[in-house]
Amino acid sequence: MVDFRLHFLDRQGVVLSVAALTYTDDRTAIAAVLGNHPNRHAELWQEDRRVRVFDRDIGHAHSRLRAATRSMHQALDGQLALATLTERPAYVRYLQTNRPCCGMEEGLEAAGVGVILPDWDRRRRRAALAHDLTILGMPTGPSAPCPLAGDTGSILGWCYVLEGSRLGAQVILQTVETSTDPDVRDATRFLRHGIGQSLWQGFKTVLSQIDDDEVAIMRACSAAEAAFEAFLAGYAAPAA
Structure with missing residues (x-):
């Protein structure tokens, strides 16, 4: 003591x-x-x-993840010109930069995410993203492979970034809905995914299960950082 x-x-x-x-x-x-x-x-x-x-409003694992990824989150937000997303080219570019989530979801499924998040089928969004890109006349193509560790901490770290992305999408939706381009307004399944389903609250409940597991939290933080790096690389890549 x-x-x-x-x-x-x-x-x-x-x-x-x-x-x-x-x-x-x-x-x-x-x-x-x-x-x-x-x-x-x-x-x-x-x-x-x-x-x-x-x-007492934020669990320990959540707090550590937020602190570990704060600067990367800010860097990603800095790449987003929200006001331009009513225009087709900018919105297409935004959707394309979210392509890493497809490989992440496939990697999570191979790692056994369904055991940790039994409602995983409600959480995956790659079909919604492909739908929106198709409406806007953009090819989808195969996902880039994203092999990842199958331990609970790592899986929750990757999911932390994906679930946070879903929250952010709801904010972006408010701008995209004002577009004068009907195709842009119709291509919002990705942004609307999970609205009204309390998926974030459910995820935080599962995340809290590692609040007292320092090793799992460290692995979660490393995985979340890798996820943010993948999204940042998507912004750095030339437009298709």
């Missing part, structure tokens, strides 16, 4: 109070302190080193 400090913070990161405790790594002591405190965000410190972040 080691002596630690638990810092309670507001959403701007300002420390509101500090509690001293002995941490046993089974989260029992922390759970007791968190349960009696109104603030939902806390950090565990040992001397001058932050050891862990606790957020």
Whole structure:
């Protein structure tokens, strides 16, 4: 057992109070302190080193994944000129840059994602993407192979990026729906996929199962970084 400090913070990161405790790594002591405190965000410190972040709105694995991929997520967002997606060439380019998800889905299926996410059949989107590209007169072709590890952490890391992409697609849909091009408006199955099905909440529930598995979380972070790299490479590739 080691002596630690638990810092309670507001959403701007300002420390509101500090509690001293002995941490046993089974989260029992922390759970007791968190349960009696109104603030939902806390950090565990040992001397001058932050050891862990606790957020009762966001699980530990989710928090680590978000932190590990923050800069890559920002870089990907920086490639997206949202206002231009009402125009056919820009929207076609956007759909093409999402082609890596096809290989990822196939790789996940080969790795056994259906065991971890039993509702996987509701989650895969490559048929929707192919449908939209076909409407816009673009060839789809075979997916680039994406072999990946079959451990739970890695699978959840790849899925974290795909599920986050689905969330972002719903925001993009609001712009694309305003296009004056009827084909663009019709080619939105990919963007609409999963709306109203609570797929993100269901994924977070499964992700929370590795909250206390440091090895699985590290593997998830590595996999999520690889997924973001694949999407960033899609933006770097010349347009078809």
